[in-house]
Amino acid sequence: MTPPSPTEATSSDNASNDGTDQHGETIAHSAERTPIDPLAATNAAYPDPALVAIFEGLRSTVAGGQSNAWSALNDSARLRAVFDTGLLEPGPHPEVEQIVGLTINAVGIPNAALNMITDVEQINVGIASRSGHIGAQRTHPLPDSLCVYTVVSGSPLIIDDIADHPVLKNHSAAQSGVVGAYIGIPIIDDAGHPVGTLCAWDDQPHHWSSGEIQIMTDLADVVQNVIFDQ
Template identity: 40%
Template sequence: MSGTSPAVDPVVTEVLTRAAQSTGEDVDVYIGRAVATRLAADLLGSDDPDLTTVITALRSTGLTGAPSTDGDGIPLTPPTAATDPVIRDPERLRVLFDTGLMDTVAGPAYDRIAAMAVDALDVPSAGVSLVSDEKQWFCSAAGLSGELAETRTVSMDRSLCQYAVSSGTPLIIEDARVHPTLSEHPIVADGTVVAYAGIPLTDAQGHAIGTLCAWDDKPKQWTTGHVQVLEDLATIVRERIFGDDEF
């Protein structure tokens, strides 16, 4: 191994080398990623806001995703309450609640955007979702049914949008039933969501407060055109929430 790494048993060194090669990484990078992942896991339960910055910085380097997650940053076990430091970030939550949209119905302009997403993507449902540290709330939507149409609320253990919010990147899933982590997710297991596409709604400082998302109860092959349309509509939502532009 290169650098100034401490002495390691030759057998361990050989195993590390093979493991790094299997991922296509340098040994030092492989070890750094493992250390960063362990560090993020150890810091996860802390309420110290400075540690949120540390974990976010680790993620930005690409060394680690959310602790105990799969390659898409999705927890192996859906949380019943927010545990991700990004979701719990006080500044992100301040931005969210300052919009005045949490626990309110946003109005017809947002409903038109959701309806556009349904028509353009040929899906039954789409919405503007907001994610707090307690729940996911649809301030606007098209195609909601059953209890969700009445409550507009999704518990954290059933939320998919929280993962797009946490990573700050789009989450696109064609068939969650065969996803290595999401196949057992409650909202997938009961057939509510099979295909999902969510684009984070972020402010100028990069705080994601929710998503513009679309979903189907059957598999869907999302094309680059579908994703681009959703991103364009998400830009309109962002401008309406955070900017001065009129829709």
């Protein structure tokens, strides 16, 4: 499948289907998605204690403990869905790599990637960077992953300034200065299993507009079509 052009993927900040919370902050949503958890990440200070509990539970899980987050990651049907994508096989994967490359141009952000999440690690299957420095390391342990939080919640994770995030401000990606702002959209199969994320990030804080969120959501839908409908 040929991915849409940036103009086809772009939507206005004033689009009628954009949602806002009581503070006027944008909420990412998609009528086509079937997340495994109804919790949605917003640009606000994550007031929902259940969402914070998921994040905190996952932090203990990747450190060796047990939690509901571990159950979600280790679900056998989800893991089978991850392997069935075929993206864990050695690349290249030109169709998804093309979409990742399109993402940095369509959103106007320095970095983007498509990552698969197993029960033990994050596996990068496509990455693009305006700097051209993408590095050779394509696997990362879960404690170093931000995308794992998107997969566990089954919902978009949107962070304008990670230094102000109540849970992730101490994450290694934040402490190292690699990530200042992040957006991750879950890639979900037809049975509702989140297998990975299409994500983008900047090393500086960045306010994600409703238009940028919609572009990311649209491109994640294209990725899903490429992976699961081929």
